[in-house]
Each structure stands twice: as structure tokens, then as C-alpha cells.
Amino acid sequence: MDEGQITTTAPARPLRRDAERNRQLILATARALFAERGLAASLEDVARSAGVGVGTLYRHFPNREALIDALFADAIDTIVRIVDEALAMPRGWDGLQHFMVALLELQARDKGLRDVLLAQRANDPADDILRERIKPPLETLVQRAKEQGDLRADMVAADVSVLEVAAVGAAEFVAAAGPEAWRRYMTIVFDGMRARPEGGNSRLEQPPIDDDRLEVCFEGWKYGSRQIPRQHH
Amino acid sequence: MDEGQITTTAPARPLRRDAERNRQLILATARALFAERGLAASLEDVARSAGVGVGTLYRHFPNREALIDALFADAIDTIVRIVDEALAMPRGWDGLQHFMVALLELQARDKGLRDVLLAQRANDPADDILRERIKPPLETLVQRAKEQGDLRADMVAADVSVLEVAAVGAAEFVAAAGPEAWRRYMTIVFDGMRARPEGGNSRLEQPPIDDDRLEVCFEGWKYGSRQIPRQHH
DNA sequence: AGGAAGCGGAATGTTGTCCTCCATATGGAG
């Protein structure tokens, strides 16, 4: 379907060879830098790190938003794939675990993606789409895992989201101790999620969060109140 | 040793009545604002919110640091009290739970305290002192809880710190859904920490974090990379 | 009433961003 492409769509006339090289260089550098520092990394840092002037960067991407879009265009597909894999597993518990771990792997490896997923960007329609695409399958997984007696009966889908966010935070915290250190804590949380026979699960005093409230949590979150700066001019 | 003080202890000569009133007003307002927004709240916000000019604020507190010190001077005492209460409990597990929950209550209620505890301030000697004051008792609690068969044998004290930090993040995330919502998730985590008979605990693939690494995690953390701004001039 | 103590808030200095502009350099078509 597409052949002489570069990023998203084919340009009317091909770029000059050096321009194309720089474009890819910028993309690769930005990917690495955002992965390491999150979306807060400045475009000047990206340019410097790519060994290129800011002007060049702006020649290829009209603004910060465009660069980020180019980088994370396929993020949704990745998530959807994970969800599908999870749904395909016979045991709901395994699917749930796969979903949580895979999403966490992604975000532990790439802070930029973490920021994208946690709605660091003010508007972003993709975000809502994504959450709509995730919610029903997640609900299914939770339901299935409960019926099969693996997941504690008093948990709901929203709880999974909350624990996932918490785990992302934990993963970032322990990142300095090793890129895989978070798995240890994820395992502990999974043990807490597991259904136990006969009073083995403590009673959850607080009621679950309903979907509207969860939405509010996501909106109010902004990961520690840091904001991705908006455009000027 | 010094007498003509300003902040913590009684001033040599009493303040004028209006000045004293303003001072208390500023302290109360700052306490509320920092509790709500964390240490990132600007002094201009504090002043405006107190219905006072910034100049007045600076007359009472020479700089941001001084105000924060005045507000959180007794924080260490509070923590130490919690630790003592925890140690006094016969079951290590109960002590551990008390310690984690009480610390979480504090930080869920007061984001400013959270920032103080999580070393948002660059230097801060109090911070190191605090961690030194916490580590040995925590170690004791963990040891005791393991011996009494309540805490899973494969956990160590550092794990507790990590989970606590994760819980603080979770608490902030769900704060919008209610100030007590975090308790639900803390319970799930506690269930994950519990020792289970005969293979009821999953194997933790990743090794525990040693104390030096944990230190590095705290240093590198800065809660989502946001920094408390340093002084100018 | 008078002066010391206190007050407000405009102004200053600084840092950190995004993005624009334009003099200069370069690939590649002819």
C-alpha cells in the first residue's frame, strides 16, 4: 500500500538525501530522549542531542506536538494488540496479568509513552479513544478471572486501572535500581489481587471507584502536576 | 544562644498586634495551600490567598525555605511517634501495618509533607536524619513480622519503603475520588505482603533492592522529576 | 501627634521553554 515512506504519509516530492537523514536522526534521538526523560524533555535538548540545530528540527516538525504525534502514532495499535493477546488467553487471570505486565513493560521502558498514556497532553482525543478501547475488554477479563476463581471477588475493573497507575509510579521509583526491579513489586500486588479460600482476603473497607470518578482521577492526575507546556503564538 | 529570633521561638520583643495576626494568617494559609498543592505552590499564591502582599510575607519569613521550615519543623517528631507506636505493638505485622498506614494518612492529607518526606528539597539534612531514624525500627518490624509468620519470608525492609512510595502515588491518584479511597488499595497490597501457607506466595523473580540502591532511588526520584526551585540572587 | 514598625505590590532578575528568522551551506539536476 505504501512504499517510499518516511514517517506517516508520503511527501509529494522526496526529501533531499541529507534532509531525510536528519529527519530520521531527529526521530530516533527524540524517541530515545523522550523514552529516558519523558515528554518534558525540551526540543532544544532533542536537537542538541541529535547534533542538529533547532531550526532543522522545526523544519521537519512544525511544532512539539507534531514530533510527538509522529513518534507515538502507533502506540494505540500496540496497546490494542496487547489487549487482544490478553483476551485470547483461556484463563482470565493470565490475560489480566499479561495485560498489566505488558503495559507496564512498555511504560517502564519508555517514559514518553507513559506520559502519553497518562494524558500528559492537555487535549488529545486519542486518549479518550484509547480508554474506550480498553475498558470493555478489561471488564471482560476481570469478569472472567473472577468467575474462574482466580481474582478476588471484591475487585472491579477500575481497581485494576488504579493499581496499574500505582505500579507505573513504583516502576519509575525503582528504575534507578534496575530496569526490571519493578517486577518484584508487581508480583506482590498480584498476590494481593488473588482470590484466597475462606477469609484469606481481607475485607476492603472502601467501596470501589466508579467509572466516572476514575475518569476524574485521570483528568486531575497529570502525573505529579507537571504539565506538558502548551504552544505560544 | 540567639535571642532576637523571628520564626520558631518567641521574638525578643513582641510583634505589633497586626503583624502577629498576619504572621499567623500566613502560616495557616501556607499550611493549607501546601497541603493541597504540595511545595510547588508559589509564595505569591500563598500571599494572595492570605489576602496579604508578598512583601508582608517576606517581612516575616526571609525566604521560601524559612517558611517551609517553620511549617514542617515538627514533622520529624510526628514520624518518630508513629514509629514508636508501631514498635510497641506485640505483633510485628500490626506494627508494620500501623507504620505504613499512619505515614500514608499523613501524606494523603498533606501533599506538602509528602514533598518534604520525599526529599523534594535539594539538600535538607533533616531528610537523612529521618531515614536513619526510620531504618532500624523498620528492620525490626519486618524481622518480627516474618518470625511471627505474618509477613512473607521473601520480603525485606527496603521492599516496604518501595511499596510505601508506590502507595503514596496511588493515594494521590485516587485523591480525586475521595480522601480515603487509597485505603482500598493499601488493603490489597497488604494481602499481597501476607505470608501464605504452602506455595500461596508467588516466587519473586527479581532480587530485593539493597539499601544503597534504595538510597539512589530516593535521590533520583524527585517525584516525577519536578524540582522545588532553588533560590536566586 | 510622631515615629517606629509594618504593609502592599510594582519592579527586577533569572531561568527555561517554544518557536521564528535569516545569513550561510549543500545536494543534485542539467
Place this chain on the structure above:
DNA sequence: CTCCATATGGAGGACAACATTCCGCTTCCT
């Protein structure tokens, strides 16, 4: 090999947030 459309680098403009200072004016207290 020449020439010019295409690209490039990076200085500089425009903002925004803050911490902190300064000083003319006000308010208490004696």
C-alpha cells in the same frame, strides 16, 4: 562544473513562572 532550490545552524524574540527586593504609604502604640 555550475547554480539555485532546498536545508541548515543557532542567535534572538516572545512568553511565562517564580523568588526576592524596594520603597512610598499606612497603621499601631506611646
